[in-house]
Amino acid sequence: MPTQLQPAAPAREVTERLSSTPRGARLARRLARYHLDGWGIPYDSEPSNAAEVIVAELAANAVTHGRVPGRDFELRLTLHADTLRVEVSDTRAESRPPREPERPAPDGESGRGLVIVAALAAEWGVTERPVGKTVWAELALNVQPA
Template sequence: MNQETAVSHPQLGDPIRNFSVLLSPTPRGARLARLLAVEQLRSWELPLEAPSQIVAELAANATTHGRIPGRDFRLTLYVVGDTLRIEVTDTRGDRLPRLNPAAPQADSGRGLLLVEALADRWGVTLGLPPRKTVWAEMEVGRARHPQG
């Protein structure tokens, strides 16, 4: 299930852009998260490279560290004004991400370092148990709004 909405904020007049989709907690689901994000960002005429890398890292973490068989993860993209917010929600609120330097010879463990380098800010929000949302925000400029 995915959805896109455009809602005008009554005071600012800027639309709030939103895209959300549930995906399977598998490597295929993580790849699909990145592909869907790229297509959505392209439709909003926003930068692709850094946001798609952030989506890839957060989705990979959700499928690797936040996976519980049979429980999907959610990718959500918001654009409010000049800010893109990327959220990945999984059902392992008991396993919070930590920013740790990876060993030089390690093949993995650098995902959050990349997120920190590419995003303007990032963090974790606990939801109703057992959920957590890892989010990242970037200043991206104004999204073009489709002609109605």
Template sequence: MNAETATPTVQFTQRLSATRRGARLARHLAAHQLDVWGFPYGGDFSDAAALLVSELATNAITHARVPGRDFQLRLALTATTLRIEVSDARADRTPTSGPTTPAPDSETGRGLILVEALATRWGTADRLVGKTVWAELVLP
């Protein structure tokens, strides 16, 4: 059973402004919520999840920002998996199936490489307005 079809035991959802501050807050809120759920700050699992949230939120505000529209962070914990979802308002800006390697001197373009390296699996899902980019981590 995957987290997409499993019923979450607990979940956390928060809308945030599509700004750098909103992306930073998403990371902090995720780390805090994971600590509440028993995954301590600074642990490998918490750090990996926080980095995934940061990359997905940063992509949402950088590549899929619509003025006046927020993005949404959702964490869903099942018995075996943490599913991280970041939803935005731009369905036309969907990530490719796999990350591409940027030029060595490029200052951007490595976010999905990190997502692919850290997540057990990741992907996208359509929404009524926009899209959701999700990543899953198997619980330690």
């Protein structure tokens, strides 16, 4: 009897537009944890904590370096199988992160965000948009969501 292939689990996706403010960045982090919990990745699990840090760093960069007054940033989370893709889009195309983040001076007060993202993510990068850019990171969850 031939083996029947099970269809792949459908991707789960959510997109949120948030104000380009520190409050919007905090909300992005909280929304990410909320949606992941709803997808079966519980609060305070290692994958949830790693995703929260990635979202926090990318959202903070969007509101700090990609902010255009009066324009929001966008958070998109896509869960497919055991990979979470985090995308944060802003409307400032001329302010692009470096391909390889440099380690900041030990006493530096900023510059650690992309170093942290690169350490946690399986891959990360930047893509162009018609207006602005999207910084994305993919996180291998090593769990099967419910």
